[in-house]
Amino acid sequence: TPSLKVSGLAYAYPDGTQALYGVDVVIGRGERVALLGPNGAGKTTLVLHLNGILHGGLGTVEVGGLRVDAGDKKALREIRRRVGIVFQDPDDQLFMPTVREDVAFGPANLGVRGDALDRCVTAALERVGMAHVADRPPQHLSFGQRRRVAVATVLAMEPEILVLDEPSSNLDPAGRRELAEILLSLDVTVLMVTHDLPYAAELCPRSLVLSGGVIAADAPTSELLADD
Ligand code: ADP
Numbered sequence: 001t002p003s004l005k006v007s008g009l010a011y012a013y014p015d016g017t018q019a020l021y022g023v024d025v026v027i028g029r030g031e032r033v034a035l036l037g038p039n040g041a042g043k044t045t046l047v048l049h050l051n052g053i054l055h056g057g058l059g060t061v062e063v064g065g066l067r068v069d070a071g072d073k074k075a076l077r078e079i080r081r082r083v084g085i086v087f088q089d090p091d092d093q094l095f096m097p098t099v100r101e102d103v104a105f106g107p108a109n110l111g112v113r114g115d116a117l118d119r120c121v122t123a124a125l126e127r128v129g130m131a132h133v134a135d136r137p138p139q140h141l142s143f144g145q146r147r148r149v150a151v152a153t154v155l156a157m158e159p160e161i162l163v164l165d166e167p168s169s170n171l172d173p174a175g176r177r178e179l180a181e182i183l184l185s186l187d188v189t190v191l192m193v194t195h196d197l198p199y200a201a202e203l204c205p206r207s208l209v210l211s212g213g214v215i216a217a218d219a220p221t222s223e224l225l226a227d228d
């Protein structure tokens with residue numbers, strides 16, 4: 001079963017703007033894929049369909065074989081666990097008094113308690129090298145550290161697919177390198193929305209180019225760079 005299967009996805013906003021025209025994408029388990037394309041291409045619209053925030057157009061989305069169906073509340077809860085979205089701004093994701101509480105929030109909401117919750121939080125923080133800041137307030141961390149904690153909040157849910165919006169934005173060279181090493185070390189399917197071609201090339205063997213609401217290219221990232 002692929003991590004993601006998007007078939008014939010077409011969507012127009014209520015004002016009539018057609019944002020996607022029949023998008024087909026299959027991403028296998030463990031793949032790392034960059035989603036490239038100019039502003040207005042439809043990248044955000046596509047991502048917001050993966051967990052059912054946007055719906056009502058044509059076509060289907062399946063995550064790990066489970067259909068995204070906005071009308072099925074129970075299935076949608078599972079979909080939102082399976083699709084882990086890391087926003088561009090970590091401060092949209094971190095709102096608790098400590099890092100530990102932020103990372104615990106998602107699994108606790110799923111009913112994980114006690115020692116199992118502690119283990120889950122520690123494991124997620126270790127995967128991003130942030131276990132040593134577990135008891136600090138997120139606001140006391142650097143921007144790069146906050147982004148890594150935001151990744152941990154999503155990993156704690158054990159997602160089928162990790163979706164990152166511009167993960168390299170606002171990072172200095174050291175922060176970029178640290179995050180790249182973390183993402184390369186994770187054993188998880190990744191879809192990364194980015195304008196940062198070198199970062200895509202380093203992390204993602206495959207790239208999708210969305211342009212005007214259609215997939216204009218789906219190719220090894222190295223080939224796309226060679227064409228530029
Ligand atoms: P990208 O993320 O690639 O920049 P978007 O998915 O945000 O592209 O936008 C795709 C198209 O849909 C663009 O034409 C954009 O202006 C339009 N669009 C995005 N959000 C809305 C909205 N809420 N209402 C109407 N049109 C929108």
Ligand code: ADP
Pocket residue numbers: 017039040043044
């Ligand atoms: P990004 O590059 O992060 O996708 P965009 O410029 O595409 O940013 O969009 C920023 C926000 O503005 C999004 O929430 C999008 O839905 C909204 N938006 C974009 N185009 C339109 C539009 N034509 N009408 C209404 N909202 C829009």
